[in-house]
Amino acid sequence: MAVSLQLRASFEVSSLYLQSDNTAVFVDPSCEWLRCVWDLVQRGRSSISLRTATDRYISRIDDAVGLSSDLDSAAVFDVLTRRDGTWDFRLADGKVLSVNTHERSLHWSDGSHEESASWTVHLASIPTVNMRNASTKRYLCLEESELRVSKDVAWGAEAVVTLEEVAGQYAIRTCSHEYLDQSGSLVEEPTESSLFGLVVKGGRVAFQAVDGTFLSAGGPSSSLASRRDKLDRDGLFILETSRPQVTLTSHSDDLKVAFYETRGDIVADQDKTDDAVCFQLESKCSGSDSLWYIRTHHNKLWQLVERSNAIRAETEEKSEAAEFQLETMDDRTVLKSAKNGKYVVVKSNGHLQASCDEPTEESQFVLELVNRPAIVLQGPSGFVNQGDEQAALTCRSLTSEVFRLESRHGRYSLSTDDEKYWSLSDDGDHVEAESIVPVAFRIRFVSETRFIIQTTDNSFLCHSNDTDVMITAKEVEAGNGQWNYAGTNVAVHGRVTPSPSPLPPRRQIKQEQEQQPLPPSPGPQKPPEQPKGGGRCVIL
Structure with missing residues (x-):
């Protein structure tokens, strides 16, 4: 069910981006997105190789920096982390991947010119993720104003965090738009004690506070806080893709919510408000004819029961009977079974059934994405x-x-x-x-x-x-x-900075607004501008 995230990276030194074309690797101040992206291929506990989007690898060719199409010929780097979060890419013989900033050229050096051999890295792909602890195998979630490592399944908005770049480090942002402080409390704005260096080790990540301690779960509630000076499995997390999770509300009658109950029936009820009303969408293919699996929080898939055409959730097996099409009708969505070609409707007893040849009011749902606040x-x-x-x-x-x-x-x-x-x-x-x-x-x-x-x-x-x-x-x-x-x-990109920058003023946190229908597009109105921060990724 879970999909771990493959690390990717791009880098910058003194406004010169590390990039590649089909034949060479070079640095340049202008940068196209795909030329700047590098896969971090794990070559051991702390060693990596760098792979381009065209499946070529940075290599050492006759003491020059070049590209190779063979992984066995790729340069194997030990990633050494400096106090300011920058990386050194060091070969086994001590040579370091460096930049001559005046000539805009890459070379192997002995590492004595620190300003041209160290790279600062920024998380640059979708940083909205689920985090699973490497030791307990449980997920991080927001419970009672704490981030706790307590869920067996990543479900709902509470199990999603966003790694937000602020002033060269990372803030862990919750679905309530608050930030984790190293003490374990949640704060409205990032401060120095709520910013962390991102440490990557063996494809997993850890978060290092300004005092050098690492985040880990502890106490009766397994709450997350900075506790230990040394990094161990309790402080390592696996980043996983946060798949879309939605609610389906019936458009007929008095807006009842579809939910899963333990007997396997999918019925509509207006009183259910827990994880049972949240469903995960998993695509079989993409495009206008995309097919979808709909998973419950009990890890069961919606499935057509052929004799009765009822929709039940009793199996984890992906089959044609578990495939549905999602068709949009303005603000509404209709579901069509791939097995019998019928539309799903809400029956008078609240149960769901794929029995309608054409979309009707009983087959229209309001589908809302709920795990992306x-x-x-x-x-x-x-x-x-x-x-x-x-x-x-x-x-x-x-x-x-x-x-x-x-x-x-x-x-x-x-x-x-x-x-x-x-x-x-x-x-x-x-x-x-x-x-x-x-x-x-x-x-x-x-x-x-x-x-x-x-x-x-x-x-x-x-x-x-x-x-x-x-x-x-x-x-x-x-x-x-x-x-x-x-x-x-996860893609990352970076730049070298001579020293950590001060914290920028934060944008004001928006107050909760009353629920009201959204109006059509008005003319834009301009509140004052506020500055933004950058980010840094640190790797061991």
Whole structure:
């Protein structure tokens, strides 16, 4: 059920990015996303090789830095971590991957020129994840204002955290938009004691506080706090893909919620509010004809019972009987069984049954994504980000930005932490984060890691090959309107910094708003700009 995250990386020295083409590895101040991304291939407990997006490896060729297509010929690095979080990539004979910043060239050095041999690293792929402890095998979750290692299954928004970059380190952000302090308490804004260096060891991660101690679970509730000076299995975590989890609300009668009960029946009831009303979507394939498996919190899949056409959850086996199509109808979703071609409807007794030839009111559901209150989006050329000096959202950034996602009756609004909501520009050509009131969008799932965002007039939010900003379009072509909101890998990118930067002022934390219908797109309104922070990833 769980999918571990494969580490990827890209690096920068003095504004020179480590990148590659089909024949060479080099550094350059300009950077295309795919040229900057490197896979970190584990070659031992603390050794790695660096692999390009075209399956080539950084190698030592006649004392030069080159590329090889053979893993056996790849350079094997011991990653040495400095106090400021930068990495040295050191070979067995002591040579270090270095940069001549004046000539913009790579070479092997003895490591004496620290400023050109050390690399600072930033988490750069989707940082919204589930975290499973390497020792107890349990998941991190938010319970009673604490982060605890207590769940056997990663379920609901409480089991999702976002690793948010702040001033060269990482803050662990909860679904309540609070941050973990090294004492174990939750705070509204990141401070020095709630920022951690990210340590990667053997494909697992640990979090090191400013005083050198590591986060680990302890006490009667297994709460997370900085406790130990030495890193052991209790302080190691496995990052896993956070798959989409949704609620399905019946559109008929008085809006009943579908839930799973222990006998295996899927029925609709308005009183259930626990994990039973949350279902995980897992895609078999992507695209307009994508098929989906729907999993309950008891690890059972929805399945068609052939004789009665009832929908039950009694098996973990993925088969045609467990496959469904999700079809969107404006703000509603209908489910169609792949086995018998019938639509799922709510019967008068509240049970679900795939028995309808055409969509009806009884077959329409409000499907809402519930485990992404904090969301990071990425396109093929980089992250969605708000520029420091412009309102328009860009989609080529090497740095992720965390947005807030709110859902109401099948529609969504996205905003920054300082209450600036996404909206269309005055001419409707691009997207801005400028409105002070929520603006409605629709989300259509393409796969368990990607979705499409639509406006209420059915325009699509897209990335363009001609501009950095997020644009609108009437049609989606060649996947240019698909956005990653989760992933099966973690990518990181970095830059060298001479010394840690001071904490930037945080954007104001948005207060909880009353639940109300989202209005159509208004004209943008501009609250004042606030500065942003960067990030650092430290590896042992």
